[in-house]
Amino acid sequence: MVAVASALPALRISNADVETFLDTSDEWIASRTGIRERRIAGPEVSLLDLAARAARAALGAAGWEAAEIDTVICSSSSPDETFPSLACRLQAELGCPHGPAFDIQAACSGALYGLGLAQSLIQTGLSRRVLIVSAEVFSRLVDWSDRSTAVLFGDGAGAFLVGGPDEEGSQIIAIDLGADGSGAHTLGTLPAPEIDLADRRPPYTRSARALGRVVSMNGREVFRFSTRILEQLVLRLAESAGVGLEGIRLVVPHQANSRILATAAGRLGLPMDRFASNVERLGNTSSASVPLALAEVAAKGELENGDLACLVAFGAGLTWGGVMLRWGPTAVAVDDPAAESDPGSGGPDMVREEAEE
Numbered sequence: 001m002v003a004v005a006s007a008l009p010a011l012r013i014s015n016a017d018v019e020t021f022l023d024t025s026d027e028w029i030a031s032r033t034g035i036r037e038r039r040i041a042g043p044e045v046s047l048l049d050l051a052a053r054a055a056r057a058a059l060g061a062a063g064w065e066a067a068e069i070d071t072v073i074c075s076s077s078s079p080d081e082t083f084p085s086l087a088c089r090l091q092a093e094l095g096c097p098h099g100p101a102f103d104i105q106a107a108c109s110g111a112l113y114g115l116g117l118a119q120s121l122i123q124t125g126l127s128r129r130v131l132i133v134s135a136e137v138f139s140r141l142v143d144w145s146d147r148s149t150a151v152l153f154g155d156g157a158g159a160f161l162v163g164g165p166d167e168e169g170s171q172i173i174a175i176d177l178g179a180d181g182s183g184a185h186t187l188g189t190l191p192a193p194e195i196d197l198a199d200r201r202p203p204y205t206r207s208a209r210a211l212g213r214v215v216s217m218n219g220r221e222v223f224r225f226s227t228r229i230l231e232q233l234v235l236r237l238a239e240s241a242g243v244g245l246e247g248i249r250l251v252v253p254h255q256a257n258s259r260i261l262a263t264a265a266g267r268l269g270l271p272m273d274r275f276a277s278n279v280e281r282l283g284n285t286s287s288a289s290v291p292l293a294l295a296e297v298a299a300k301g302e303l304e305n306g307d308l309a310c311l312v313a314f315g316a317g318l319t320w321g322g323v324m325l326r327w328g329p330t331a332v333a334v335d336d337p338a339a340e341s342d343p344g345s346g347g348p349d350m351v352r353e354e355a356e357e
């Protein structure tokens with residue numbers, strides 16, 4: 001892995017903002033999920049915009065040209081088209097050569113399925129340099145009148161660049177991918193209800209629905225599956241890598257909610273400071289969440305060369321994916337327009353105004 005990057009929309013929506021139109025509370029959301037705010041793309045930002053920003057951030061950090069990318073893989077659980085794929089549109093947007101470009105559908109495990117695929121394409125000689133982008137606009141896949149799902153998700157994108165063993169970067173030393181289709185009913189989508197334009201909800205809740213569907217889930221079953229698979233993945237990846245749990249510097253999990261992370265950490269006997277977490281600020285960003293969390297911890301210098309980072313994800317399908325990385329000199333970029341504004345100087349207020357337009 002030569003680079004990891006993330007891109008976020010600027011619009012920050014707090015639990016208090018959501019309380020203004022939904023029968024919920026900051027106390028309920030934070031105590032059950034750990035989420036305090038999320039980013040929302042807003043009607044003017046497309047899925048492709050977010051994907052292209054993450055891709056350009058990764059390319060810029062690595063010093064690679066788009067012309068050097070021979071394969072583009074995208075994942076999105078909240079796509080805006082059945083076809084053409086997001087990957088084909090991104091290939092054209094960036095000006096990559098005409099190698100394979102395709103989307104994978106593995107829900108929240110998409111980025112890790114992408115890493116596994118990229119490694120095999122490179123090992124078999126079919127590709128030399130692969131771009132993987134996971135981009136999500138879940139704000140267009142939730143029913144904003146359903147408090148049990150609307151409060152959980154956020155928008156964002158993450159990207160990986162993967163090259164051959166001759167490139168500088170982090171080494172993929174173990175991969176574990178899987179699925180159990182008998183759990184397909186646990187998490188899925190339903191036809192979207194009509195949006196009542198006369199109501200008082202803010203504009204970001206009225207963006208075009210992703211393929212006319214909204215997310216539907218059995219929260220308790222998802223909780224049980226997620227905590228179990230997270231624990232198993234970390235144990236299996238440590239075993240494949242030939243290390244004990246104490247040898248893992250950081251677990252970088254899918255950011256579904258902080259109670260899932262705390263439960264899995266407790267079962268593994270690991271302290272929470274060994275789990276990367278941004279769910280408080282970003283909510284659940286589905287397949288973008290692992291690259292987003294990895295880019296953030298790497299940008300903060302929390303990984304040193306030689307450290308083991310254990311990336312783990314789980315999602316609808318049911319799917320799961322894990323990758324053990326030995327950290328090396330890896331290019332990192334975080335494209336976050338809201339972070340550039342000083343919270344004390346009115347920056348977030350400007351963002352808030354955008355929400356209320």
Ligand code: ACO
Nearest residue numbers: 024025028032108147148151219220222223256257314315
């Ligand atoms: N605000 C206030 N009350 C709410 C809200 C809300 N946002 N949502 C639900 N409630 C109410 C319900 O209506 C219910 O009220 P009732 O008792 O009067 O009927 C009560 O809270 C309890 O509802 P439950 O659904 O039983 O709440 P639970 O304790 O199971 O918590 C939660 C729900 C947080 C979703 C939990 O099941 C969970 O953590 N599940 C994991 C699912 C998850 O994180 N999914 C993420 C997406 S999937 C993925 O990424 C793989």
